[in-house]
Amino acid sequence: MDDSRTEEYLRLLAANERAVVAYVYSLVPVRADAEEILQEARVVMWKKFESFQSGTNFAAWAKKIALGLILNYRRSNRRKRIVPTEDAFIEAVAAEIDRIDAEGDSRSEALEICVGKLPQAHREMVLWRYFEELEVAEIADRSKRTESAVYRMLSRIRKMLQECIESETTGGVRV
Amino acid sequence: MSEEEKFHAAINGELDCKELERFQAKLLDDPDALSRYAELSWLNGRLHAIGDKLPELTREVRSVGQQRKVPVWLSLASAGIGALVTLAFVLFHGGQFEPVATIVEAEGCRWEGSDLPTAKGSRLPAGRLSLVAGMATLKFDSGAEIVMEAPAVLEVESKMRCRLIEGSLIADVPESAHGFTIDAPEMEVVDLGTRFGLTTNQFGKSHVMVFEGEVEVTRNGFEETTSLKTGNTLVNGADLMVPDEEILRDVEPDHRQGWSQIESSKDSFVRFGAEQKNYGSNPLMMVKETSLAPNNRRRGIISFDLTSLGDREIEQAELFLDVQSSGLGFSTLVPDSKFSIYGVIDDSLDDWGENEVLWQTLPATTDEGLIPELTKKVGSFEILRGASAIAAVKVSSPELTAWLREDANRIVTFLVVRETGEYESQGLVHAFATREHPTAKGPTLYFTLR
Numbered sequence: 001m002d003d004s005r006t007e008e009y010l011r012l013l014a015a016n017e018r019a020v021v022a023y024v025y026s027l028v029p030v031r032a033d034a035e036e037i038l039q040e041a042r043v044v045m046w047k048k049f050e051s052f053q054s055g056t057n058f059a060a061w062a063k064k065i066a067l068g069l070i071l072n073y074r075r076s077n078r079r080k081r082i083v084p085t086e087d088a089f090i091e092a093v094a095a096e097i098d099r100i101d102a103e104g105d106s107r108s109e110a111l112e113i114c115v116g117k118l119p120q121a122h123r124e125m126v127l128w129r130y131f132e133e134l135e136v137a138e139i140a141d142r143s144k145r146t147e148s149a150v151y152r153m154l155s156r157i158r159k160m161l162q163e164c165i166e167s168e169t170t171g172g173v174r175v
Numbered sequence: 176m177s178e179e180e181k182f183h184a185a186i187n188g189e190l191d192c193k194e195l196e197r198f199q200a201k202l203l204d205d206p207d208a209l210s211r212y213a214e215l216s217w218l219n220g221r222l223h224a225i226g227d228k229l230p231e232l233t234r235e236v237r238s239v240g241q242q243r244k245v246p247v248w249l250s251l252a253s254a255g256i257g258a259l260v261t262l263a264f265v266l267f268h269g270g271q272f273e274p275v276a277t278i279v280e281a282e283g284c285r286w287e288g289s290d291l292p293t294a295k296g297s298r299l300p301a302g303r304l305s306l307v308a309g310m311a312t313l314k315f316d317s318g319a320e321i322v323m324e325a326p327a328v329l330e331v332e333s334k335m336r337c338r339l340i341e342g343s344l345i346a347d348v349p350e351s352a353h354g355f356t357i358d359a360p361e362m363e364v365v366d367l368g369t370r371f372g373l374t375t376n377q378f379g380k381s382h383v384m385v386f387e388g389e390v391e392v393t394r395n396g397f398e399e400t401t402s403l404k405t406g407n408t409l410v411n412g413a414d415l416m417v418p419d420e421e422i423l424r425d426v427e428p429d430h431r432q433g434w435s436q437i438e439s440s441k442d443s444f445v446r447f448g449a450e451q452k453n454y455g456s457n458p459l460m461m462v463k464e465t466s467l468a469p470n471n472r473r474r475g476i477i478s479f480d481l482t483s484l485g486d487r488e489i490e491q492a493e494l495f496l497d498v499q500s501s502g503l504g505f506s507t508l509v510p511d512s513k514f515s516i517y518g519v520i521d522d523s524l525d526d527w528g529e530n531e532v533l534w535q536t537l538p539a540t541t542d543e544g545l546i547p548e549l550t551k552k553v554g555s556f557e558i559l560r561g562a563s564a565i566a567a568v569k570v571s572s573p574e575l576t577a578w579l580r581e582d583a584n585r586i587v588t589f590l591v592v593r594e595t596g597e598y599e600s601q602g603l604v605h606a607f608a609t610r611e612h613p614t615a616k617g618p619t620l621y622f623t624l625r
Binding site for chain 1: 179180183184185186187188189192195196199200202203209210212213214215216217218219220221222223224225226227228229230232233613614
């Protein structure tokens with residue numbers, strides 16, 4: 001592949017990195033698995049980049065590759081027993097995620113506003129989980145809580161964010 | 176477990192194989208539930224994807240050592256395409272990040288957790304600067320000049336715009352840069368040709384003071400903009416509040432062998448101009464002395480309960496105070512400041528109420544100052560202009576140790592006062608974390624026993 005094609009790949013990957021990361025994590029919430037899949041996805045995309053047609057939708061192309069890898073990863077993952085409905089379930093959720101993504105950026109924008117509105121203790125928790133990417137056990141250790149208390153708090157935070165996104169996107173008024 | 180709790184449990188990875196199977200089968204049968212679950216999954220995925228932006232979005236300051244575990248591009252390198260990583264960085268830094276400002280002065284500066292170059296003369300693209308000690312001057316390409324006073328976190332956005340996350344700055348804006356805008360928590364300040372100061376603290380309180388000229392302030396929740404002219408000042412934001420639940424506290428382990436610690440049992444401050452107001456639950460203890468604006472005089476008070484020590488005698492002691500940004504006043508207008516700590520002699524005064532104490536009822540004091548017969552100076556310290564907020568104050572002296580040894584009822588009360596005044600009436604208010612502070616360590620006594 002020549003230099004200009006390499007540059008094109010890097011530029012497209014950078015521009016769509018967040019979309020791909022969001023997609024994989026929404027289907028594979030376990031960080032270690034998601035990261036392994038993402039890493040492989042970047043390599044596979046690079047290898048298959050010759051088949052990508054410039055000017056078409058890179059994010060859609062990348063997501064398709066990622067979905068294939070996710071389904072594959074699940075099957076080849078011998079450490080866990082496979083749930084028979086797994087493939088159908090992931091594909092069904094993936095279709096719903098595509099639908100949400102197709103609605104545009106207003107939900108993502110609302111989320112960015114909403115995290116700033118969380119109470120301080122919750123913001124700290126969000127940073128531990130999603131910025132520092134700590135495991136729940138590590139957060140429990142750091143915040144002197146039990147693991148189940150951390151799970152409950154993370155659930156509560158996601159719920160608050162969802163409610164906030166709801167009101168941000170339906171009200172039509174940006175504060 | 177409700178449906179919603181099940182969703183969260185699935186995302187948290189808490190369901191075992193059996194539960195997961197049942198869960199998936201149920202959702203495949205119920206398109207509405209599947210759609211609700213997908214929305215939650217989408218949210219979780221999106222949060223992971225914007226992880227690197229979260230400190231900015233939550234306006235939380237991260238110190239060094241708290242970093243993301245895996246930078247995005249490192250994963251490329253470990254995937255075996257190392258050569259591309261360099262190219263990636265060239266692309267990013269060459270393309271998207273045009274310089275928009277220059278660091279023109281950086282005396283005595285210490286930086287931490289900045290993602291921009293910090294040496295004097297450095298050209299700055301958009302990004303974050305975090306100054307922990309000293310004062311630094313930035314010149315934006317529009318001509319606007321900003322002096323950052325440590326501790327401060329500033330985001331450079333463009334040659335006409337920046338964002339003050341925390342701390343203080345003074346802006347000097349020539350005609351060429353009219354319209355220069357500074358975002359602060361809950362407000363936006365647009366310059367109309369002027370010199371002005373802006374200061375903010377992590378609890379979202381901001382304070383604008385116009386030294387010369389005019390600025391326009393837009394506040395969240397207010398439709399009208401406010402115009403401020405020379406000499407005008409505006410304080411914005413909720414009163415300092417701590418969240419009503421789940422206070423997190425970074426307990427620093429005491430690494431010194433054989434030392435114990437006791438945290439304050441009560442701490443507060445009082446203000447001359449707010450005689451009926453009690454600040455007992457405030458996360459900050461604010462201290463200030465001034466003859467120019469007497470209403471802004473503030474004094475701090477702290478008690479430690481040593482009764483758990485019984486008869487044991489203290490051998491050495493050290494008083495620890497964590498310096499915080501108050502969000503009030505400007506460091507530039509205050510010289511290096513001396514503080515004194517006084518012990519309250521009369522044990523009957525130890526029972527002051529944290530949620531009751533007011534300026535008039537502050538033990539052992541009058542409007543003018545401390546009552547000499549009732550107080551004894553046990554230590555002093557100095558905070559330099561633009562001093563680091565991370566270096567906490569540690570006071571130790573033979574007088575302090577003797578004081579702790581000799582106190583009869585083993586409850587000791589200290590008053591914290593500033594001895595230094597200010598040059599102009601909007602000078603800095605110093606602040607120290609109290610035991611109510613959600614993240615910083617409150618006043619603490621470290622000691623060894625005989």
